[in-house]
Amino acid sequence: MDVLNDILDTLNLKGALYFRTDFSDPWSVTVPDLYQAARFHLVVQGHCHVQFPDDRAVDLGPGDLVLIPRGRQHVLADAACETAPALETVLKDAGYRGDGVLVVGEGDPNATTQMVCGHYTFRNGADHPILRALPDYLVTSASVRAREPWLDEMLRLVVQRVFSEEMGSTAAVTRLSEIVFIELLRVGIGQSEELQMVLSAFRDRHIGRALQLIHSRPAEPWTVESLAMEVGMSRSRFAERFSELMGTGPMTYLSDWRLQKALSLLDDCRCSVQQVAMQTGYQSPAAFSRAFSGKFGLPPTEYRRNIA
Template structure:
C-alpha cells in the first residue's frame, strides 16, 4: 500500500486558489489565521517579504515559494513589516470580486510583484504526525528546485499557466499546487528535524512494514506482539524503533489512525455508525462513539450533520 497516498486521501488534501496578484510598491497585507489549512505564496515576478507570527521575516524573490503549514497569520509586503491592513480590508478597498488578478498600487506591470497565493485545505478535525511535524514555514528556493526536477517542473508550469485566461487555468494551478505540496512531503522538508524521521519511518524496512499493515487493515485486532512478530523484531526493540521514527508508540498510532479513518467514513460515506465502528476496528458502536467524542469533541452523528450542513451551505 502507498501509505502517503492513504494519509493524504484520508485527511482530504485539496488545493484552493485565493488570487493572483499584481502589487506595485508600496503595498502590504495581513493574511488572517486559517485553521485546517496550509497557505502558500509563490512569487512569479518581483520580490516579497513575509513575516510569520510577528517574528520570522523571510525574503522571497522570483521563483521562490513559501508554505505556511498551520494557517498562521502573516504579513506579506514590499518591505519587511510586522503590521499591515487586513486582507478583507485590502480586498474591499481594491474592489476585487474574487476573479482575475488582484491589483494594488500604480499598476505598472514591469515593476510589480506578481504572485500566486492559495492554500491547501484538510478535512475538518483531520491531522497526522506527517503534517504536525512540519516546521512553522518552509521556503523553496532555486537550490531545492535544481535538485528535484519534479518539484521544479510543477512550479515552472504554475508560472507558465498563471496569467493565461484559458479555460481551466485555475483548476490546473490548484492541481499543480497539490503536486508541489506532496512532493515537499516526499522529499522530507526539514532534513534535521522530526519530519525527516517520519519519511525515514515510511522507508524503514521494519517500521515501514508495520505502518503498511496498519494502513492496509486498520480494522484488524493488532497487538504490539502481533506487529513485532510480522516485522521479525522483539517486542521491545520494535516499540523503541517505531516510536523513535514516528514519534508515537505503535498502539497509540494505530488508535489515532483508526479514528482518522473513522472521521473520513463518517464525513464522506453513508455507512451506519455500527459499520464505521467495525471498519475502524471497534468492537461496539458505543465504544467507538466514546472514543470519537473523546478525540473530536462531538459524537459521530453530530460530526456527520455538521459536514453535511457545511457542504450544503
Template sequence: MIPTEPCPIVPVFVQIVQKSVQIRLKMYIHVMLDLLSDILTNLSMRGTLYFRTSFTKPWGVAVPSYENVARFHFAHRGSCLVKVDGLEEPLTLAQGDLVIIPHGASHDLYCGHEPERTAMPLDVVLEKSGFDGSGVLVHGGDEPQSETQLICGHFSFEPNSRHILMERLPPYIHLTNYGEDAGRWMEATLRVIGEEAGGRKMGGDLIALKMSEAILAQAIRSFIESSDAQEWALGAFSDKKLSRAMEAFHKAPAERWTVDLLAGAAGMSRTGFAVQFQKLMMMSPMEYVTSWRMEIAKKKLLQDKASLTDAAESAGYASDSAFTRAFKKETGQTPAEFRRENSLARS
C-alpha cells in the same frame, strides 16, 4: 599474470549495484507517497488557488488566519518577505522559493516597508484592486521594475479531520530554489502553474490547481526527508523500515494489528521496532494505530446511512462497546455525541 584488459565482470557488477540502489530508492519514495496520499485523501484535502499577483513596491498584504487550512505562496518572479504570526523574524521568499504555512496562521507578505505600519488587510487589497477572482491581482506602488509575481493558494481539510503528520508540521516550511531541487518534473510543473494560473486560456485555473495539489505532497515529503523532521517528532516517515510498517497498516487499517505484526512488516524485532518508533514519533506504535483508526471511524459516522457497527468495523473493532470506549477515550465524545454535534453543525 596481470590482465592487460579490464575485467568485463566489474562494470556489469557496478551496473547491478547501481540498479539495485535505484530500485530501493524508488520503492522507498513509493512507500512515502502512498502514505502521504492515504493521509491527505482521508483528510479530505481540497485545493484552491486564490490569486496570482503582480505586486510593485511598496506593497504589503496582511493575510488573515484560517482554521483547517494550509496556505502556500510560490515566488514565480521577484521576491518578498513573509512574516508569520508568532515568529520574530521574517523569511525571504526569493524567486523560485515555495513557502507552506500548514496551520493557516495569519501572515504578512510585503516588500519595501515594515508590515506593521502599512500592510493592508487582504480583503481591502482585493476591494481596492477590483480583483474578482479571475486574472491577476494587481497592487502596489509605482516601481514596475520591482514586480513580484506570486502564485498563492490554500488547501482546506475537513474540520473534524486530524493526523499527527499535519498537526506536527512546523509553523512554516520554506523550500528554497524549490523547482530546481525538486527535480525537472517539479520545475516544469511550477512553470506551467505560473503560466496557467489567472490566465485567459480555458481550464487554466483547474490545471494549475490540480498541479498544486501535487506540490503540497512534494513539499511535505521534502520536509520529512530532511533532518528537521525528527525535531518535530515525525522521524518515522523518513525511516525506511518504520515507514514500511506504517504503509502496511494504512493499506489495511481494520486488520488485527499488533506491535509484533507491525515489527514484522518493518523487518525488525518487536522490541527494536517499538523503541525506535517511540523515539522518532514520541508515541507508541499502537497509539498511532488507534489515532488513525478513529479518523476512519469519524468519516464513516458522518455518512448518512452508516451504523455504529459499520463505523466500528471500519476501524477494526469487533464489538460496538469496545469501539465506543476507544472512541470516547481518543476524542472525548461518544460516537453518538460526535455524530449529533457534527450533524447540527452541517445543517
C-alpha cells in the same frame, strides 16, 4: 500500498488557488489565520518579505515559494513594516471580486511583484504525525528548485496555467498544487528534523512495513506483539523504533488512525455508525462512540448530523 497517499486522501488534502497578484511598491497585507489549512505564496516576479508575529521573517525572490503549514497569520510586504492592512481591506479597496488578478498600485508593470497565492485544506479534525512535524514555514528557493527537476516542472506548470486564463486552468492548478504539496514535504526534510524522522519511517524496512499493515488493514486486531512479529523484530525494539521515528507509540498511532478513517467514512459515505465502527476495528458501536467522543468532543451521530 502507498501509505502517504492513503494519509493525504484520508485527511482530505485539497488545493485551492485564491488569487494571483500584481503589487506595486510600496505594498503590504496582513494575511489572517486559516484553520485546518496550509497557505503558500509563489513569487513569479519581484520580491516579497514574509513576516510572522514572533518577528521571524524570510525574503523571497523570483522562483521562491513559502509554505505555511498551519495557516498562521503573517504579513506579506515589499519590505519590513510595523503595520499592514488586513487582507479583507486590501481586497475591498482593490475592488477584487474573486477572479483574475489582484492589482494594488499603479507602478511600472515590469517592476511589480507578481505572485501565485493559494492554500491547502484538510478535513475538520485532521491529525497525523506528518502534520504535527511540519515547521511553522518551509521555504523552497529557486536554487532548491534547480536541484529538484520534478518539483521545478510542477511549479512551472502551475504558473503557466494560472497566467493562461484558459478554460479549466483553475481546476488544473488546484490538482497540480496537490502534487506540489507532496513534493514540498520531501524537499522540506532538511528544514525540520521532526519531519525528517517521520518521513524516514516510510522508508524504514521494518517500520515502513508496519505502517503498510496498519493502513491496509486498520480493522485488524493488531497488537504490538503481532506487528513486531509481522515485521521481524522483537516487541521492545519494534515499539522503541516506531516511537523514535513517528513520535508516538504503535498502539496510539493505530487508535488515532482508526479515528481519522472514521472521520473520512462519516464524511464521505452512507455507512451506518455501526458499519463505520466495524470497518475501523471497534468491537461495538458503543466502544467506537466513546473513542470518537473522547477525541473530537462529540459522538459520531452528532458529528454526522452537523455535516449533513
